[in-house]
Amino acid sequence: MNYLKIGCIVALAIFLSGCAAQRMYYWGDYSNTLYQSKKHPSDQSNLGHQQALENIIEESGKNNLRIPPGVYAELGYVYFRQNKKDLAIQNFKMEKQLYPESTLLMDRLENAVKLADKPKPSESNTSEVQPSKPDK
Amino acid sequence: MNKSGIINKNNYLLLIIVILMGVSLSACAPKMVTKADKFPLLYEESPASILILPPMNESTAAEAKDYYATTIQEPLSFNGYYVFPYEITTEILKMEGIYDAELMKDLPLQKFREYFGTDAVLFTTIKKWNLSYMVLAANLTVSVDCELKSTKSNATIWQYNGTVVVDLSGGSMGGGIAGLIVKAIVTAISSAMADYVPHARTANYMALSTLPYGKYHSLYGKDREQKFIEQTRPQ
Known part of the structure; x- marks a missing residue:
């Protein structure tokens, strides 16, 4: 009887832990x-x-x-739109460090930030990413 | 005497366990397949990263595309893949003049590997995003086809459909004409407020439960024998 009870409890615990995975x-x-x-x-x-x-x-x-994945990058992109270039680059670097799979894209974005003139916030819905004019 | 009592109790317990198992298994009565049997190419390639392409919209709701797109990145990440930030990658694709994944269906996907460094791309097609009215009720349906393609081989390495149907009509409102009118109003109101997005999320989780895990998941490589309901696709 007790064995069965214990068995049931153990089985239940295993079943529940499957749902409440970390x-x-x-x-x-x-x-x-x-x-x-x-x-x-x-x-x-x-x-x-x-x-x-x-x-x-x-x-x-x-x-x-x-x-x-993607959170540092997306936040960096938000900062980029606000012309906070250092913060943007810092976040792109964090993404790359955490997820090497993102290296190619993060390097592209970092270059775009370095090359970008002030992105105009008023146009921020259409044409930001790479206004690839060189710095003055 | 005493002993037989215990045995009886034990038998009861066993019986209950057997019934419970029967119930839980019967829920899976449709044809089951293992992940490894259904998606061998995915295990062969074991992609680490996925780029989500803008959804294709076959529903009649124009807004479905933008709204649906907000629901996929988060659940996909829980499968253990590196998922590219959709907000950034769609901007880049737009700048390249690519607003619709329709345009990419037949392109060599290697381009995405070269530009973004991604191992696979996810195509999603919104099949249904609508309310269907019956006399005194309304059903909300969200249905999405998901298809993962390799940027190495162009092959489809995973696909599944997630569909959610929700009954929006309120509870019973009593009989008589007045009851009918009230119920009709309730239906109209809940349709106006109908929010598809939470149901789209559910549809995603449904589809993604069949996707083998990627390298950031603790069950990566250990889920070959996991079973799910096989879908038969109308060709």
Whole structure:
């Protein structure tokens, strides 16, 4: 009887632990704020998404989790649009360090930042990435 | 006497366990296949990185494409692949004049390897993104085909469909004409507020549960024998 009970409990524990597998990444509010920034594009919704990205990095650090793929890169890209070039490059480098698979793209982006003139925020929805004029 | 009592109890427990197993297995009654049997090419190539292409939209909802695109990167990352940042890669593709994955269907995918360094590209097709009205009810349907292709061989290395159907009609509202009218109003309201995106996320998780794990997942290389329901595709 007791054996059976124990057996059942063990089986249940194994079954449940399968469901509650250790969390791999913390994505916070990412897909929600991204959706909002598409549904209601505005400075406010863009800022909301930026904060979600910054929050992922902060919370992942606290919980000893790997930053999810693409988060550093996307945040770097946000900084790039705001013409915060150093921050942009710093984030692209972090992405590359964490995920070597991103090396080619991150190097391209870093070059684009170095070559870019001030991206105009007013045009930021259409033509940013590489306004590839050399620096003055 | 006492002893037989215990045996009876044990038998009950065993019976319950057997029934529970039967129930949980019967849920999987459709034809099951293992990941390794269904997607051998993926295991052969074991891609490390995936680039998500802009979705193709076969539904009648124009906005579906932009909205759906926000739902895929996060769940895909949980399969253990390096997933390129969609917000950046679509901008780059747009600058190259590529807004639609339709344009890329027949291109050599090696271009994506050369430019982004990706091992595989994910094509998604929104098949359904709609409300279907019946007399006093409405169903919301989101259906998405996912297809992963190798940038080395151009071959399809994984594909699956995720479909979610949600009944939006409110609970019962009592009988009589008044009840019908109230129910019709409830249906109209919930349709107006119908939010597809959470259901699109569910559809993604459904499809992605059949995708073999990548190198950042703890079960990488250990999931060959995992089974899932085989889908028969209308050709």
